[in-house]
Amino acid sequence: MMLWKNTINELLKIATKIRSYIGIGALTLLILIVLFAMKADGKSYIGFVTASFEQTLSFNGKILNGNLIAFIIMQMLIVHVPLLISLVTGDLLSGEEASGTIRMLATKPISRSGIVLSKWIAATIYTLIMTVWLGFLSLFVAKWMFGTGDLIVLNSNGLLIIPEADLAWRFGLALIIAFLALWTVATLSLAFSAFAKNSVGPIVSTMSVIILFTIIGTLDVSVFDAIKPYMFTTHMAAWRSVFEDPYPTSAIWESVIILVAHIAVLLGITLIRFNKKDITS
Amino acid sequence: MALIEVSHLAKNFGSFHAVKDVSFHVNEGDVFGFLGPNGAGKSTTIRCLLSLIRPTDGEIKFFGKSLNQNRSEVLTRVGCIIEKPDFYKYLSAQRNLEIFARISGKDITKRQIQEMIDFVGLNGREGDKVSGFSHGMKQRLGIAQTLLHNPDVIILDEPTTGLDPQGIIEVRNLILRLRDEQKKTVLLSSHQLSEIEIIANRMVIINQGRTIVEGDVHELLEKQSMNLEISVANPTVFEETIQRDFPSLTARLVYKGTYHIEMEEDIRQPLIQRLVETGCGVKAVIPKRSLEDFFIKMTEK
Numbered sequence: 167m168m169l170w171k172n173t174i175n176e177l178l179k180i181a182t183k184i185r186s187y188i189g190i191g192a193l194t195l196l197i198l199i200v201l202f203a204m205k206a207d208g209k210s211y212i213g214f215v216t217a218s219f220e221q222t223l224s225f226n227g228k229i230l231n232g233n234l235i236a237f238i239i240m241q242m243l244i245v246h247v248p249l250l251i252s253l254v255t256g257d258l259l260s261g262e263e264a265s266g267t268i269r270m271l272a273t274k275p276i277s278r279s280g281i282v283l284s285k286w287i288a289a290t291i292y293t294l295i296m297t298v299w300l301g302f303l304s305l306f307v308a309k310w311m312f313g314t315g316d317l318i319v320l321n322s323n324g325l326l327i328i329p330e331a332d333l334a335w336r337f338g339l340a341l342i343i344a345f346l347a348l349w350t351v352a353t354l355s356l357a358f359s360a361f362a363k364n365s366v367g368p369i370v371s372t373m374s375v376i377i378l379f380t381i382i383g384t385l386d387v388s389v390f391d392a393i394k395p396y397m398f399t400t401h402m403a404a405w406r407s408v409f410e411d412p413y414p415t416s417a418i419w420e421s422v423i424i425l426v427a428h429i430a431v432l433l434g435i436t437l438i439r440f441n442k443k444d445i446t447s
Numbered sequence: 448m449a450l451i452e453v454s455h456l457a458k459n460f461g462s463f464h465a466v467k468d469v470s471f472h473v474n475e476g477d478v479f480g481f482l483g484p485n486g487a488g489k490s491t492t493i494r495c496l497l498s499l500i501r502p503t504d505g506e507i508k509f510f511g512k513s514l515n516q517n518r519s520e521v522l523t524r525v526g527c528i529i530e531k532p533d534f535y536k537y538l539s540a541q542r543n544l545e546i547f548a549r550i551s552g553k554d555i556t557k558r559q560i561q562e563m564i565d566f567v568g569l570n571g572r573e574g575d576k577v578s579g580f581s582h583g584m585k586q587r588l589g590i591a592q593t594l595l596h597n598p599d600v601i602i603l604d605e606p607t608t609g610l611d612p613q614g615i616i617e618v619r620n621l622i623l624r625l626r627d628e629q630k631k632t633v634l635l636s637s638h639q640l641s642e643i644e645i646i647a648n649r650m651v652i653i654n655q656g657r658t659i660v661e662g663d664v665h666e667l668l669e670k671q672s673m674n675l676e677i678s679v680a681n682p683t684v685f686e687e688t689i690q691r692d693f694p695s696l697t698a699r700l701v702y703k704g705t706y707h708i709e710m711e712e713d714i715r716q717p718l719i720q721r722l723v724e725t726g727c728g729v730k731a732v733i734p735k736r737s738l739e740d741f742f743i744k745m746t747e748k
Contacts, residue, residue, distance in 0.1 A: 171549045266533030273497045275522040275552040445499040
């Protein structure tokens with residue numbers, strides 16, 4: 167009961183903070199810029215991609231459609247959305263510490279675990295809203311602007327054309343997996359937040375970890391081969407696998423399990439840290 | 448009945464012993480003064496009482512129950528201000544109170560919140576963001592937050608810090624109203640020793656992390672030596688009279704013509720009579736037996 171009541175409080179705090187809208191605003195702006203750019207010069211962009219196939223294939227129909235734009239937007243922005251999310255989630259515990267309100271909060275009859283869990287639930291809801299907003303803008307607005315059609319995906323196996331009728335569930339599943347990846351980032355920044363006294367540290371630390379792990383993931387050095395499959399950054403782009411045919415069910419499940427395991431471990435660390443913490447600010 | 452019992456409390460931060468051995472009890476209906484010089488361990492003790500800091504050793508009981516094992520139940524019956532009350536600055540006063548009311552462990556209506564806003568004199572400002580509030584207004588909002596869930600015990604850590612004289616008087620009057628009208632038990636930590644003397648009925652003094660003395664404020668003061676501040680027109684005659692007729696007394700010059708005298712037994716009447724007889728030109732005699740003297744004496748030991 168207390169957990170639910172404090173979750174309402176946390177959602178209220180997120181909803182009334184200006185920084186919460188920076189992420190949504192930036193995401194909206196970025197998507198609108200991409201949509202505008204595609205509207206203005208999308209054909210030459212697509213032409214550049216399809217040029218290498220034009221001698222062997224002829225393309226009929228509307229290649230530049232809402233589905234393709236949505237796919238491009240998701241690829242471009244999934245790297246930047248973590249920063250926008252950690253802007254909010256990295257502040258959840260450290261912001262209370264910086265403003266001194268942590269004293270007021272921790273002297274109420276809600277347990278320390280209750281405080282962490284309610285913030286984590288609020289962070290989850292915020293991440294979900296960001297993901298849904300990303301999906302809505304990239305899919306519905308793009309379809310409204312560019313119309314619909316089959317999706318042409320260029321992946322490691324070559325060119326894949328996915329029929330329009332087969333796309334709705336793929337985009338849905340891709341957004342669910344993307345949400346899992348962003349949820350991991352949100353939980354990571356919340357964990358950093360439990361160790362910090364202001365929100366700058368958690369935000370910078372979260373981005374540093376993502377950048378570091380991404381670099382390690384792209385380095386073709388055998389010494390990192392053992393850890394690469396277990397780094398959450400390796401699985402952040404797992405949503406793309408949904409657009410393969412046949413799509414690799416076991417690889418997707420593996421990514422989901424690793425991301426969920428990361429969330430559980432990071433949440434556990436946050437709970438232990440915050441429960442043991444002496445509030446001296 | 449003791450509402451708060453603290454037994455041999457200790458807290459270490461690494462190798463630093465912030466609190467070594469603090470024990471005291473606060474009875475129902477007490478306004479209990481919690482005194483100590485800077486660095487004595489007052490804030491650490493109070494934070495332990497409110498479960499902000501985990502003690503290294505010792506036991507804390509509220510209402511006869513262990514704080515450690517009954518944290519939520521205890522904190523439902525306790526209200527507090529730790530140093531300065533901090534609020535969500537981007538929210539209104541009313542919204543802040545709603546947030547804290549929601550997790551107070553009791554069902555608090557919007558009407559009760561408004562009544563509390565009225566009680567602390569913030570009516571008309573409840574819709575304003577806290578970022579525009581003065582320190583005094585935040586302090587009043589802090590007291591509203593403290594009282595919102597009608598706690599049995601109120602813990603106030605330095606509630607007048609940073610307030611102007613008017614603000615200090617307002618907070619003091621508010622505490623007196625809590626004592627007299629609502630019969631609340633209050634634990635008050637303050638550097639304003641005169642405030643404790645006026646408000647508190649019992650007190651504890653701690654120094655260097657240890658309890659120095661605990662008891663009834665007036666009984667403790669009764670045991671103390673009587674000090675006087677005497678202003679005279681003729682300092683030379685005054686000093687000669689003291690040396691000749693009262694050799695056991697020490698007269699310390701405070702400023703021109705004004706002396707501070709400490710006496711072990713009450714010899715005010717013969718002293719003043721003699722000073723008048725010898726023509727010192729006594730202009731003022733001010734009794735200086737105070738908690739401040741007592742406090743300094745105890746913490747110097």
